[in-house]
Amino acid sequence: MELSFYLVQLLNAIQYGFLLFLVASGLTLLFGIMGIINLAHGSFYMIGAYLAYWLTDVTGNLWLGILLGLPIALLVGYLVERFAISFLYQRDHLYQVLLTFALILIFNELQQILWGTDVHGVAIPAILAGSIPLTENQSYPIYRLFISAVCIALACGMSWVIQKTRLGMMIRAGASNREMVQSLGINVNRLFALVFSLGVALAAFAGMLAAPVDSVYPGMGENVLIISFVVVVIGGTGSIKGAFVGAMLIGLVSTFGKVLLPEMASVMAYALMAVILLWRPQGLFGRAR
């Protein structure tokens, strides 16, 4: 194989890494920063994809679909936080696991009732439908490059909000010592409701953006759930930079794993996680506890 082949694969790897970060971004916020174990992350991703499919069908425009879908996702997040998650902050993680597992079942059932069991696709918006020729017979879809751009913007934006803004400061403080923040006069309940809703909206947003390059089908959320946790764990909880680097590493390792060690392709990401956890149990950018 010539050099151009490996360059295209490198592009694939980076692109896959971006997609992984996008998918894991909501989980980074909830699990990585706030410490909530949210197994329903994949369900919110699925809800986003179905919202994109449904609203694009109704409005005839993906952008309009995303614009209408995001408030719905925020609302879903808010309701879930108020009526379920908020009761469990003081409890053991196991309760969160049980609750969010139940949410998976509920959302799967709702999805079937609302949208049925068909496999759907979402058309790529006309202005991004083209592709750029790479080699003599392969070209690269512009929409994928667009996703990468969105992902970079999202990573920078999240990092800025968490590290530099007052809101980010409150989130970090609230996650590490809830009572103290409360006693300083900050409404922690409202803060956590807001952050949880944002986390859900991020997961849904990822589903919406990915819908045109993926397919929309029942159970699609489960496929992204585990890899999202792997991304956050490799990066180290509490670090957006970590999640970003973790996503990139998995992108590289699994893409080149597929090319160079095809028999091992499906375990590469997990092997990487095992190695990193042996070396740094707190993850690449996690703080030791």
Place this chain on the structure above:
Amino acid sequence: MSEKNETGISRRDFVINGSVATAGLVAASVLGPATFAIGGQAKVKVGILLPYTGTYAKLGTNIRNAMKLRFAEAGNKLGGREIEFVDIDSEAKPAKAQQLTNKLIKKEKVDFLVGPVHSVVGMAMVKMARGDGPITVIPNAGADQLTGVLCAPNVFRTSFSSHQMGYPGGPAMLEDGHKRVVLMYWNYGFGKQVAAAFKKSFLPGGGTIVKEIPTPFPKVDFQAYLTELAALKPDAVYTFYAGGGAVKFVKDFAAAGLKKSIKLYGAGFLTEGLGKAQGDAAEGVRTILHYADTLDNPANHHFRAAFTAATGAHADVYAVQGYDAGELILRGMNAVKGDTGARAEMIRAMETAEIDSPRGKLRFSKSHNPIHDIYLREVVKGVNRVVRVAAKDQDDPATGCSMA
């Protein structure tokens, strides 16, 4: 309450048609479940084990609806007896297959067992049902072993074997002039069997396999593999992908600009029932299957209209397989006038049945696997059009079957 605890199945898994269940149980326990004199009141119990959640939910739903449609057309009676359904969601999970099958056979004592979609679930199910178990009809699962080493007099299949899916692909592609071919498929039992069957006809016919690219199941990240495919520059690629994976593969293949230089072929699932989701990306894709929406025969016209009228959905190959499963059970029960005790006679009627299926003529081999025509189809304006018959009366070698 007691019933729920005894079976240990959650309400979600276990849908019994109203209160008839209790009545049926009482009658069955008094009168004996399996044998029953003609003219009695006991209902025939049809156990259904199909996936209604997850990736295969649509397949399971269509199979069940089509089978019930066939029964409804026959007045909801099998050989004069009314029908009671015991319908369980298999979730297409191999880990649950044994437990759920056990419930249907031991606790529910069903007369007929219909299912499943997933081959590995099918293996567990047939291992328990073969021999003394209920008459079993497989409406989808394609593992060769089900009518091979695991074949049994009481086990029938109305769908296909892996062999029947892959074998006709070789000559079809050679006839279209493609000699250098790459194989891509989901790397699990069924995918591997389809690829092996394809090679069995393609290589002796003079074709060359440039490379085999098995991809992890059920992952759908194809980009790295498509780059490899582009670099290999074959004439064509033969694939096995289904459901969400098939939609993704066909769209990614088109988006990578490969349609211009590499012709895309596949086992029929690649484009079956996915026209709307795949859109323009599927145009020109050729697939090989025992059914096509556009087949011009009276049974197909009738079936498609009736299925849409009954369910509001469009029929597909899975619905056809469910419809034929219903027909096969009807044939058996009508032959013995509802006497499930006359097992040998019923099996004889079923194995000699010649059905005017929506797919065309359907007969059964000695191993109780379908013998049917296989069609080469091409997607034209979102519809799978028949190009030609790829294999007439395609049979299965039934490797390891003691009945063949």
